Amino acid sequence: MSDNEKAVSMAVVRRLPRYYRFLSELLSENVVRISSRELAQRMGVTASQIRQDLNCFGGFGQQGYGYNVAVLLEEISRILYVKDSAPTILIGVGNMGRAVLTHLPFELRGFSIIGAFDKSQSIVGSRVGSHTVAHVDTLHDFCLRNKPLVAVLCIPKEAAVTLSAQLIEDGVRAFWNFSHYDIALNHPGVVVQNVHLGDSLMTLSYLLHHPENSGSAERE
């Protein structure tokens, strides 16, 4: 971590992937430079928000010249470690696990999937993407040999309770958690990013009935 990153708040960090997406798009459209005003318009935020966010990292804009798209994208990639290959396993290759495994470009986001596990005999041994699903009983040995740092949990809450404890003991330090088990609450030392699709759906339900709130929701 460089000195100028120290003060970055999580609110800013959470916005960086969105900058990353929009800048990737600009780059693919061969846009070389963009002003904070144009970028703001495109992203539906204010120019001052953009300047403020990017200033956290020392700013990369030059007054009157805007941002160099490739340089800024490169810098955000560095901050988010998207070129890293953190050894990652996925547990639970049901519908959600299968979708996550095939849908998301882990290797372009800083992760490298090195194993997929399930307990169902009908799934174990099958191929999903470039992976052969192994039995979850082999997980402990796999961890000792391959030392995964990250686990994606696409399993029910009850299974997540025991498995996360075992994985932490076996060296896993971060979880991408699709289960409803609150890992961080019980293991304060590990890194957890929760994906609660049900919560998102319930927020949509609220917004459907309170459309006047919709704009503010979208930008967070």
Next chain:
Amino acid sequence: MSDNEKAVSMAVVRRLPRYYRFLSELLSENVVRISSRELAQRMGVTASQIRQDLNCFGGFGQQGYGYNVAVLLEEISRILYVKDSAPTILIGVGNMGRAVLTHLPFELRGFSIIGAFDKSQSIVGSRVGSHTVAHVDTLHDFCLRNKPLVAVLCIPKEAAVTLSAQLIEDGVRAFWNFSHYDIALNHPGVVVQNVHLGDSLMTLSYLLHHPENSGSAERE
């Protein structure tokens, strides 16, 4: 919308599904009453945050007696309209669409899935859960006849651009959006809740390398 809901900020609304989950769990454990202190401990937040959040809705606690779990859950259900059945369609029955359709209890979150659509001949006609996938070419007629209010988009960005415009014209008012197309930016009038799994994954990448930030991330 009742009078005492008017001042509810989106930050509070976004936390309500989490209250809903924890209270559902308490109810299933036959807990009748809980103090804000106990609930706070269980949820990993402060008691004052809980009192503040629930006060937005007129509060439901009684000084010294805590909250009645069933009553509070009922009230949050009402605020989030989880007992509603908003007519909903899902478009794109690939891996992600299939996972969403089979994984999530829409009917317990305020929605009723009335149709699933895809453009691939290998998927059209197949059964997913209790739905037979129809061709996306029949979507316009379907909308005229069945008037869906909500669409779940599990399609690539390019397809989302044209389809969302068509759906809005056909009366759809809210989107649960898994695509990377920013619907709200181009159609300010509609309600959108985005699910950007890639953004979540990139945030995890940051946290893996800055574990000291992890606690603050989890509670948001």
